[in-house]
Amino acid sequence: MLAGNPLGDPTDRDLLVYTPPGWEAGRPLPALLAVVGFTGTGAMLFNADPLGEDLARRMDRLIASGACPPCLIVAPDCFTRLGGNQYLDSAATGRYEEYLLAEIVPFVAREYGATRWGVFGKSSGGYGSIVLGMRHPEIFLALADHSGDSCFELCYLPDFPGALDAWREAGGPTRWLERFWADENRRRHRYMKPLNMLAMAAHYSPLAGAPHLGIDFPFDLETGEFRPAVWERWRAWDPVNMVEAHAANLRKLRLVYVDCGTKDEFGLHWGARALVAKLGGAGVSPVYHQFDDGHMNISYRYDVSLPLLVRALA
Amino acid sequence: MLAGNPLGDPTDRDLLVYTPPGWEAGRPLPALLAVVGFTGTGAMLFNADPLGEDLARRMDRLIASGACPPCLIVAPDCFTRLGGNQYLDSAATGRYEEYLLAEIVPFVAREYGATRWGVFGKSSGGYGSIVLGMRHPEIFLALADHSGDSCFELCYLPDFPGALDAWREAGGPTRWLERFWADENRRRHRYMKPLNMLAMAAHYSPLAGAPHLGIDFPFDLETGEFRPAVWERWRAWDPVNMVEAHAANLRKLRLVYVDCGTKDEFGLHWGARALVAKLGGAGVSPVYHQFDDGHMNISYRYDVSLPLLVRALA
Amino acid sequence: MLAGNPLGDPTDRDLLVYTPPGWEAGRPLPALLAVVGFTGTGAMLFNADPLGEDLARRMDRLIASGACPPCLIVAPDCFTRLGGNQYLDSAATGRYEEYLLAEIVPFVAREYGATRWGVFGKSSGGYGSIVLGMRHPEIFLALADHSGDSCFELCYLPDFPGALDAWREAGGPTRWLERFWADENRRRHRYMKPLNMLAMAAHYSPLAGAPHLGIDFPFDLETGEFRPAVWERWRAWDPVNMVEAHAANLRKLRLVYVDCGTKDEFGLHWGARALVAKLGGAGVSPVYHQFDDGHMNISYRYDVSLPLLVRALA
């Protein structure tokens, strides 16, 4: 499905599947698709951290204590040369939505006995969860959107001054991206805004034949003038603006879980509030939590969401 | 003119008038109206700073060296309870444009012998300069817009997540403003975004009878949802969007000077680029400089602009 | 007294004297010597600020309300090419302690009828106040040290990595200082550490004939190695370490006032705690306040200290 993707990203990908203690091949189990945040891969969910807890230890603990029924966690790699994924099909990045639905899900169903599916993730992964859930209730019965991208005017537009500066300084987004990859240290703070906005534009406003990586931008790259027509394309992918058209789908779901820290550095707590208000207006009753934290290092929230998700799939 | 202003701000204001060395009352001289940036007053232009140079010493030096012909500098106080001024008439703040045109200018013409007028300023004062100039070429023959507000999507929207947070935490903009004034330290960094966005909303989207200080906001204060119709009101006051309708006026001016630091912390260098592009498209040839600095402590730029302004008035 | 100062700083200085409402020349009044913080001059105490209150308005208000008896405020200019003053005699800067004691105080006594003296200030001015007070109780009967430099290991050493970097990049402190003054914008954030540490070294460890402006440094400028012997010279000027030897003098004072914000960005709340502990050990009972704020924009504290000072002089 990823063959011929426009960024030349690998078509062979790692897929990590967590299996619960005592798991036997073929035993039917509910499965959670884990879609990760920007600059992440599924494998990173299992990275060691002595100050935290990786996802395998967390699940072992939650299952051992009885807090969570046994389940599979399916963590694909959707990383791209643009630094991440919004889990959409885009002419500028590849058919990742299709990849998940038509490759990953059937493969795991077949090989691991996955029965019912939920989807969860944080940040871009929260975005992917709410959007995949509302578009594909025939596959996903439940979703958890943690600190997901939403209210695009608040979470994305503040990154544009810095992104426009970086692209201009490099001679345009294409050359910026080349330089980024040529640098041995790619986690410099100053790279995050241009990388993130490049990836978002690739997902929300791809434009075949556009000079910069087949991507259109909501600001003029030379003058900074706002381009409302392009921004309208972004707005069409804002979960806040998608709820109404997908209300019937959303009402089919057994669980819509939304949470966000009230100090989210990207303002996503506002996105969560607006999203929850829209869900309510569409007749959907999400489980909604605000908590006192920011955007980073909040995987402890999975202790709340994942047991609810797995129980909803029972 | 300021009598009965809705914020209860003083109607008696200081007016500082710089007179050149050897000045004699009644001798005709060109005059520059100085409109200052947010949280400023005209008097602050003359504040002592051993690391810099106040405006009086600067002018004395420029005139003594022959770089600048003698002139008056007229520095009014348009400060408001909202922390500043955009030099517009607004139902939410008062009739400050009218105050400048119908009170200050005639008073100084009469009392000090001011003949021809230019207008200049930085930041909000840059905004005031370009807008006053394009709306009133019958009064202002020349203008200098230093690092002025422009491209509102880039310079204002990034401040909204923080402003919305602060207002919400305080129980709304009205109570936020009360608390702000009740604090003995009003220059805390965290106050700047909510104060600035409150003032901008008061100028661009006042709404008689609105519950919060007679002001409408481009985001829902409870959910953060973007309100495009209100934002369109802001856009109508963005200099970038005002040039076309005011092209004939702008072409009447003897000098349109625009500059901005390429590291402006509010992204206003993008605003300057977009503005200059629009001016060019309207048949106006601004004097335009980009320089290697940020937004703060750049009064040394007046060494470039003020001699040009005064000469243009000759 | 400043003639021939080694930095070539002006010998003619502004002296601002606040006189209370209704003041008449020659009428005897207590006087407060105001010594200001780094990068300041006495004149800056009277700078306009619509979000705050300049010292003249503050005093007018305090006196009008009866909170504070009438007094003079004497605000000299001790600014140097190194950005400020610690109000000591130093071979590297000049004889500023002597300047205050032998020129300013007698002049104001003679010309303005100043009788008894107190001294106050913030930051470097707080340092100057406590040190002038403990060294010259024959002149100063009371002092207020607001957020003054103290516990030098906590307030100064953290600035050295950045200062050493800046000096090295410029080719040494002398060239750094030249470049600093050649820049039209001297209030860049990145200038503060190298400027401040240069000035502190000039006051605490001057060394005749040293290659860098006649100054010795507590770190090797090439390698960064700590030089304990130089640091001991600094420690000798730390108020915390001066109290014991000046205990008898300090006990003569009618008022020793110390305060500091508990969020002081330079850690000076620790300096205040250590200083107050030492004062207590020396039999001095300071008036001591901690308050919930940082280092900047805290002139509202003068509402507390200045009435106490003036009453102590009565």
Place this chain on the structure above:
Amino acid sequence: MLAGNPLGDPTDRDLLVYTPPGWEAGRPLPALLAVVGFTGTGAMLFNADPLGEDLARRMDRLIASGACPPCLIVAPDCFTRLGGNQYLDSAATGRYEEYLLAEIVPFVAREYGATRWGVFGKSSGGYGSIVLGMRHPEIFLALADHSGDSCFELCYLPDFPGALDAWREAGGPTRWLERFWADENRRRHRYMKPLNMLAMAAHYSPLAGAPHLGIDFPFDLETGEFRPAVWERWRAWDPVNMVEAHAANLRKLRLVYVDCGTKDEFGLHWGARALVAKLGGAGVSPVYHQFDDGHMNISYRYDVSLPLLVRALA
């Protein structure tokens, strides 16, 4: 060796051993002991990162290209309840130096056929490398100190104001540590200074029976007063001050590699300069690189150091 450690840390530890492609058990190979930075474990060297390269992939690549001879990499877990390790024996943390020398090294020699040893690491791991190397040349023939702790006045003292504040607010270091571990998010930025200084004090100035975790501190925890005698204990463990006494040992080493980024956020480039100067003075010729980067995300430097280390062991 870790049994009965005073912090109650686990005595069973993971040990990760990288083996080169085609490795066969028992085949003699040089081995590099990897000691990691603060808040890390050996396992983290192998964490997935799509923007970087984990150590296994890096070694596979370096070996496949011929840049580096085959070797083992031995990555122990020395994490403690205090957030990290300086790889010293301390009464306040445990006998980790002994653990490495008497347990890890013999075990790997026996089980994996490790022959000659080098040691490398970054930050606290760089510190561990230089100190282990200079104290145990009978085991380690070569070392690489990347951005290691050095010049303690510059790299540690700046963290104390924030650490003292945090401890005081919590009611002391013991309670601070309890609260830290009770928080589900332990990677908050504000935790790093108090955690780091607590761990450093535990290594450099343990004091049996001291009220706070058996640790003595270089500042009075109540007043902030500097305690020079305790600081002298720290200084004794500063590599800059250890070189002279260990010169003979250091001269035995086949390779001493030191590098640091010139923008190191902890000022460790100064530590590297001072260390290299001391090494030169002791007749040791280190391989020394300065590079244009900061402290974080610089594992790409291993491409330079590890081949040199392994070749030195040949």
